[in-house]
Amino acid sequence: MSLPMPVPTTARQPLWYKDAVIYQLHVKTFADSNGDGIGDFRGLSSKLNYLADLGVTCLWLLPMYPSPFRDDGYDIADYYSIHPSYGTLDDFREFLEAAHTRRLQVVTELVLNHTSDQHTWFKEARMSRNNPRRDWYVWSDTDDKYRGVRIIFIDTERSNWAWAPESKAYYWHRFFSHQPDLNYDNPAVREEMWNVMRFWLGLGVDGFRVDAVPYLIEREGTSCENLPETHDVVKFLRANLAEHFPDRMLLADANQPPELVRPYFSEGDEFHMAFHFPLMTRMFMAVRLEDRKPLVEVIERTPEIPETCQWGIFLRNHDELTLEMVSDVERAYMIDEYARDPASRIYLGIRRRLAPLLDGDRRRIELMNGLLMSMPGSPIIYYGDEIGMGDNIYLGDRNGVRTPMQWNGGWNAGFSTADPERLAQPQISNHQFCYQARKGESQTRADHSLLNWMRRLISVRQSTAVFSRGTTTFLMPANHRVLAYLRSLGREQVLCVYNLSNSAQAVELDLQSLAGAVPIEMFGRSLFPRIGELPYMLTLEPYAFFWFRLRRL
Amino acid sequence: MVSVASDSLLSDELLHHLMAVGHVDVLVGVPTLNNASTIRSVVKAVHQSFARYFPRDRTVLINSDGGSDDGTPNMVRQHGSTDDTDTVTVSHSLRTVHRISTPYHGVPGKGNALRQIMTAAELTQARAVAILNADVTGITAEGIAALVRPVRDQQYDYVAPVYQRHPLDGPLVTQLIRPLMRAAYGWQVREPVAPEFGCSSRFITHCLEQDVWDTELGRVGIDLWVTGEALARGFRSCQAGLTPHPPGPPRASFGELFEQVVRSSFDCLERHAPYWLERNGSEPMAVVSPPPPTPVEPPTVAGSRLTEAFARDIENLRSVLEYILSAETLSTLERVASRQGAHLRFPDELWVSTVYEFLLAYRSGVMRRDHVVQALAPLYLGRTGSFLRQYSGAPEEVVEEALESLCRDFERSKPDLIERWNKSLR
Structure with a gap:
C-alpha cells in the first residue's frame, strides 16, 4: 500500500507524551456536522478550539475504522480507512491538520490482538484450511487447547474458542466470539500490522493506543497473557517505529498490576507509555475509605520505569471501571460502595462515569481531578467528565458512558441536528445530569463552573514540569485521612496535600528538611507561613486540597 | 448528661x-x-x-x-x-x-x-x-x-x-x-x-x-x-x-x-x-x-492435699468462723472436716450455705472484710479437694452435670439468702 501524503505538523517536542494532558473522545458521540445523528471528523474539527481552551495537549480517538460496531469499533473490518459515518480520509487529514495547528497531538487506536469477523482477512481465512490467510488466525480442531485460560467477558462468552462451520475448526478469541485473535506467530501478520502503523503515522498521527496487549501470543500450559513472545512482537513494532518515526508514541493497554506492566516498558525499547489501571481503582477506594493507604500502597508498589517512559493515568474511560485486578475484598468493597444498583455492574467492573460515581459531588470531583493531575504520570480526561456529564446504565454493554457530548441547551444538546431518535446514542435525560444541567457552552461562560475549574487546574499543572517528570515522596502524617506528597524536579518542589475525608481535618507535616522554604499556594498564589523546624500545621476543609510551590525566599 | x-x-x-x-x-x-x-x-x-x-x-x-x-x-x-x-x-x-x-x-x-x-x-x-x-x-x-x-x-x-x-x-x-x-x-x-x-x-x-x-x-x-x-x-x-x-x-x-x-x-x-x-x-x-473443639487435659492437682489443708485449718480458724457462720453450718463443716482421707466429702448444700453466710458476714461487717475472705480460703480448698477426689477420672459430661447441679443448688437456696440479706438491712 502506498503511503498517503502527510499533513503538516507542529514540531513534536522530545518526550512530548511525558508532559501531555490527554483527552479521550469518541468521534461518534462528540459532534455531528451533517445531521445524521452520528458524530464525525468535521464535527470534531469544529470543536478543537474548545479542546485547546481546556488546555489538553493530546487527543486520543476511540476506533474510527470501518467496523460492524459489535464492540463499539474495537472490531475492525478495515485498518486502512475511516468509517463512512465519520467522514472520509480527507476529513481525517483536515482534522489532523487543524489539531496540529492548535498544538494538539492525536493518538489513534491500534487494535492488534484481533479483527472483526467481518474483516476480509478472516472471511478468507475461515473459508478453507488451505486459504493463504488461514494462518493469520489461531485455529484448532478441538476446543481443548489452552484449557484454563481465563475468559475476559464472562457475562457473554463461555469459551475462548468459537466454531467456524465453513472449515470445521475452532478459532481462538480472547474477547467476543466475533473478534478472532490474530496469529502473531506468523511473521506476515507482524509485517502487516507494521504496514497499518506506517500508513497512519505517514498521515501524521502522533501515536497509538495499542489495545489488549497482553493477549497477542498463545502457549499451552500458560495463562496466554504477558508471554515473552508477546514482547518480541512489541519490540519488532517499536524498532520499526524508532527507525522511521522516532518522535511518535506507543501507549500500552494492559490491564495488569504495575509489576506485570513494567516489562512492557522493557529497557525503553517497547512501549513509551502504559496505563496504570490499579492507581485508578485505588483513587476511588481511598476517597471512599477516607484513608490514604490504598494510594500510598499502589504508588510504592509501582516499579521504576525508564527515563523515556511514562504512566498513563486516568479516572474514567470508555470501558467499565475495571475491578479485574483487585483482590476479592477490594472488589466487594468497590461494588458495595460504588455499584449498589446491580444494573451499574458489568463483567468485573462498574459502568459509570466520574460524576455519577461521586454522586455529582463537586468537592469530590475536584479532589479526584486534583489527584489525577498531580500523581506521577500523564493524566487522561474522558470526554464530558470536564463538565460533569452523567451516564445511563440501562443502555446495555458500556454504551451508557458513551452518550453524546452535551454542548449547549439547544436541539440534542448541540450535538446534532438530527431527530433525537436517530442519535448514535440517546442523550442523558436524568434530571441531575441532563444537558440542561451540564453543558459545555454555558459552563464556558460561568466563572465557577466545573469546566472553568478544570481549565485552571490543567493550566496550573502545566505551569511546571514537576508534575509530569518529578519524583514523588510521600509524607506520612499521623492523620491517615490526609494524603501528602512532595513532587520534586531539580530545585523545584511542589507539596501536595489532600483531605480525603468528608470532615475538616488538621494535619501536622514533618517538613524539617524543607525548613526555610515558603509555601506558595499555586491556585491563588497566596503565601503561607515559612516552614520551620516544628511540624507544619495545616487545616483542610472536607475534600479540600492544596498544591504549594516551595520557594526559598 | x-x-x-x-x-x-x-x-x-x-x-x-x-x-x-x-x-x-x-x-x-x-x-x-x-x-x-x-x-x-x-x-x-x-x-x-x-x-x-x-x-x-x-x-x-x-x-x-x-x-x-x-x-x-x-x-x-x-x-x-x-x-x-x-x-x-x-x-x-x-x-x-x-x-x-x-x-x-x-x-x-x-x-x-x-x-x-x-x-x-x-x-x-x-x-x-x-x-x-x-x-x-x-x-x-x-x-x-x-x-x-x-x-x-x-x-x-x-x-x-x-x-x-x-x-x-x-x-x-x-x-x-x-x-x-x-x-x-x-x-x-x-x-x-x-x-x-x-x-x-x-x-x-x-x-x-x-x-x-x-x-x-x-x-x-x-x-x-x-x-x-x-x-x-x-x-x-x-x-x-x-x-x-x-x-x-x-x-x-x-x-x-x-x-x-x-x-x-x-x-x-x-x-x-x-x-x-x-x-x-x-x-x-x-x-x-461455640468455642472451637480442642482436646483438653484434666488438671493434675491432688485433691487429697487440699482436703488435708482444709481439715487442718478449720481447727485453727474456729474462733473466726464462729463470727461468720451459723452454728449449724459450722458444726456440719467440722463434722465433714473430721472425716479423714477418702471419706471426706464436702456436700453441695453445705458449700452453698457456707458461701452465702460468708457473703452475709462480708456485707454486715462482723469483722474486717479481708479477714472474712481469708477465712473462706481453706473452706474453698476443702470443697475443691473433695470435688476433685470425687470426680477425678470421671467422664467430662458427668463432671459437667455435677457442676450444673451445684449451680442449681445455689439457685434453690437463693430465697433464703435474700431473706437473710433483707433482714440484715433492717
Missing part, C-alpha cells in the same frame, strides 16, 4: 494520636504490665484479626501500659504491621491500621488501664470494642473476631468469652464464682471473671459514668464488675467461644488471687443488690459462636 470521658485521663500525646485516628469501627484494647513474653503474639493476633475479619473497618489497637520495665510498650509499637506479618499474606486491611501504646496514670491496676481504653473508645466513637488479656499466648484472630462481631453485627452490648476447658479446670470459677454469679444475677454465664470481653459504645459510655473506677473494686476487680454491670443493667449480652489460652507465669499467689476474686464478687453483689434481690432462677445466655 455530661460525658465523663474526662480529657484529664488522657495525656496530650494520646490525645494527639486519637485525633489522627479519628472515628473507628473496631477498637481493641490491651492493658499491659510487664508482658514482654506474651505481647508479641497478642499484637500479631490483633493485626491478623483486622486483616482477615475487618478489612474494611476503621481499626485501632490501643495498649494501655501500667509502667512496664521490660520493654512491653516498645514491642507493641515496633511490631511488624499487618502487611509484613508473614502469616497475613492473603488477607489485607484496606485501611490504615493504627497502633498506639500509651502509659496510664494513677494507681497501677487493670481498672485504670481499662478506664483509659474505654475513654479512648468513647472519644473515637468505636462501634465495637474488644479487651484482651496480655498475659496469655493463645489469643487468636478468630477469638478476637468472636468478641467483636456480636457487637458490630448483632447489636449486642457485652460479649463474655467461653473457653474450651476441662470441667475440673479453674475451680475458683466453677466451684464459687460461676454458681454464685449465676444464682445472683440470674444469667448462666460460664466465665464471669473475664479478662477478655467485647462491648459496645453504649455500654462503654454507661461504664464510664459509674463511680466504680476509684474504688478497690475498680482497681482489682474490674473484670467481674464489667460482667455484673452488663447483667444488672440489662445490657444485651451473649457469649462467644475462644480457644483455650495457655496461661503465662502466675502473677500472684493463690492467697492474693483468691482474695481479689472473692472480694470483687462480694463487692459486686453488694453494688448490684437492688437488681439481684428481685430475681429468681436463671436463664441461659446465648452462645453466638
Whole structure:
C-alpha cells in the first residue's frame, strides 16, 4: 500500500507524551456536522478550539475504522480507512491538520490482538484450511487447547474458542466470539500490522493506543497473557517505529498490576507509555475509605520505569471501571460502595462515569481531578467528565458512558441536528445530569463552573514540569485521612496535600528538611507561613486540597 | 448528661494520636504490665484479626501500659504491621491500621488501664470494642473476631468469652464464682471473671459514668464488675467461644488471687443488690459462636492435699468462723472436716450455705472484710479437694452435670439468702 501524503505538523517536542494532558473522545458521540445523528471528523474539527481552551495537549480517538460496531469499533473490518459515518480520509487529514495547528497531538487506536469477523482477512481465512490467510488466525480442531485460560467477558462468552462451520475448526478469541485473535506467530501478520502503523503515522498521527496487549501470543500450559513472545512482537513494532518515526508514541493497554506492566516498558525499547489501571481503582477506594493507604500502597508498589517512559493515568474511560485486578475484598468493597444498583455492574467492573460515581459531588470531583493531575504520570480526561456529564446504565454493554457530548441547551444538546431518535446514542435525560444541567457552552461562560475549574487546574499543572517528570515522596502524617506528597524536579518542589475525608481535618507535616522554604499556594498564589523546624500545621476543609510551590525566599 | 470521658485521663500525646485516628469501627484494647513474653503474639493476633475479619473497618489497637520495665510498650509499637506479618499474606486491611501504646496514670491496676481504653473508645466513637488479656499466648484472630462481631453485627452490648476447658479446670470459677454469679444475677454465664470481653459504645459510655473506677473494686476487680454491670443493667449480652489460652507465669499467689476474686464478687453483689434481690432462677445466655473443639487435659492437682489443708485449718480458724457462720453450718463443716482421707466429702448444700453466710458476714461487717475472705480460703480448698477426689477420672459430661447441679443448688437456696440479706438491712 502506498503511503498517503502527510499533513503538516507542529514540531513534536522530545518526550512530548511525558508532559501531555490527554483527552479521550469518541468521534461518534462528540459532534455531528451533517445531521445524521452520528458524530464525525468535521464535527470534531469544529470543536478543537474548545479542546485547546481546556488546555489538553493530546487527543486520543476511540476506533474510527470501518467496523460492524459489535464492540463499539474495537472490531475492525478495515485498518486502512475511516468509517463512512465519520467522514472520509480527507476529513481525517483536515482534522489532523487543524489539531496540529492548535498544538494538539492525536493518538489513534491500534487494535492488534484481533479483527472483526467481518474483516476480509478472516472471511478468507475461515473459508478453507488451505486459504493463504488461514494462518493469520489461531485455529484448532478441538476446543481443548489452552484449557484454563481465563475468559475476559464472562457475562457473554463461555469459551475462548468459537466454531467456524465453513472449515470445521475452532478459532481462538480472547474477547467476543466475533473478534478472532490474530496469529502473531506468523511473521506476515507482524509485517502487516507494521504496514497499518506506517500508513497512519505517514498521515501524521502522533501515536497509538495499542489495545489488549497482553493477549497477542498463545502457549499451552500458560495463562496466554504477558508471554515473552508477546514482547518480541512489541519490540519488532517499536524498532520499526524508532527507525522511521522516532518522535511518535506507543501507549500500552494492559490491564495488569504495575509489576506485570513494567516489562512492557522493557529497557525503553517497547512501549513509551502504559496505563496504570490499579492507581485508578485505588483513587476511588481511598476517597471512599477516607484513608490514604490504598494510594500510598499502589504508588510504592509501582516499579521504576525508564527515563523515556511514562504512566498513563486516568479516572474514567470508555470501558467499565475495571475491578479485574483487585483482590476479592477490594472488589466487594468497590461494588458495595460504588455499584449498589446491580444494573451499574458489568463483567468485573462498574459502568459509570466520574460524576455519577461521586454522586455529582463537586468537592469530590475536584479532589479526584486534583489527584489525577498531580500523581506521577500523564493524566487522561474522558470526554464530558470536564463538565460533569452523567451516564445511563440501562443502555446495555458500556454504551451508557458513551452518550453524546452535551454542548449547549439547544436541539440534542448541540450535538446534532438530527431527530433525537436517530442519535448514535440517546442523550442523558436524568434530571441531575441532563444537558440542561451540564453543558459545555454555558459552563464556558460561568466563572465557577466545573469546566472553568478544570481549565485552571490543567493550566496550573502545566505551569511546571514537576508534575509530569518529578519524583514523588510521600509524607506520612499521623492523620491517615490526609494524603501528602512532595513532587520534586531539580530545585523545584511542589507539596501536595489532600483531605480525603468528608470532615475538616488538621494535619501536622514533618517538613524539617524543607525548613526555610515558603509555601506558595499555586491556585491563588497566596503565601503561607515559612516552614520551620516544628511540624507544619495545616487545616483542610472536607475534600479540600492544596498544591504549594516551595520557594526559598 | 455530661460525658465523663474526662480529657484529664488522657495525656496530650494520646490525645494527639486519637485525633489522627479519628472515628473507628473496631477498637481493641490491651492493658499491659510487664508482658514482654506474651505481647508479641497478642499484637500479631490483633493485626491478623483486622486483616482477615475487618478489612474494611476503621481499626485501632490501643495498649494501655501500667509502667512496664521490660520493654512491653516498645514491642507493641515496633511490631511488624499487618502487611509484613508473614502469616497475613492473603488477607489485607484496606485501611490504615493504627497502633498506639500509651502509659496510664494513677494507681497501677487493670481498672485504670481499662478506664483509659474505654475513654479512648468513647472519644473515637468505636462501634465495637474488644479487651484482651496480655498475659496469655493463645489469643487468636478468630477469638478476637468472636468478641467483636456480636457487637458490630448483632447489636449486642457485652460479649463474655467461653473457653474450651476441662470441667475440673479453674475451680475458683466453677466451684464459687460461676454458681454464685449465676444464682445472683440470674444469667448462666460460664466465665464471669473475664479478662477478655467485647462491648459496645453504649455500654462503654454507661461504664464510664459509674463511680466504680476509684474504688478497690475498680482497681482489682474490674473484670467481674464489667460482667455484673452488663447483667444488672440489662445490657444485651451473649457469649462467644475462644480457644483455650495457655496461661503465662502466675502473677500472684493463690492467697492474693483468691482474695481479689472473692472480694470483687462480694463487692459486686453488694453494688448490684437492688437488681439481684428481685430475681429468681436463671436463664441461659446465648452462645453466638461455640468455642472451637480442642482436646483438653484434666488438671493434675491432688485433691487429697487440699482436703488435708482444709481439715487442718478449720481447727485453727474456729474462733473466726464462729463470727461468720451459723452454728449449724459450722458444726456440719467440722463434722465433714473430721472425716479423714477418702471419706471426706464436702456436700453441695453445705458449700452453698457456707458461701452465702460468708457473703452475709462480708456485707454486715462482723469483722474486717479481708479477714472474712481469708477465712473462706481453706473452706474453698476443702470443697475443691473433695470435688476433685470425687470426680477425678470421671467422664467430662458427668463432671459437667455435677457442676450444673451445684449451680442449681445455689439457685434453690437463693430465697433464703435474700431473706437473710433483707433482714440484715433492717
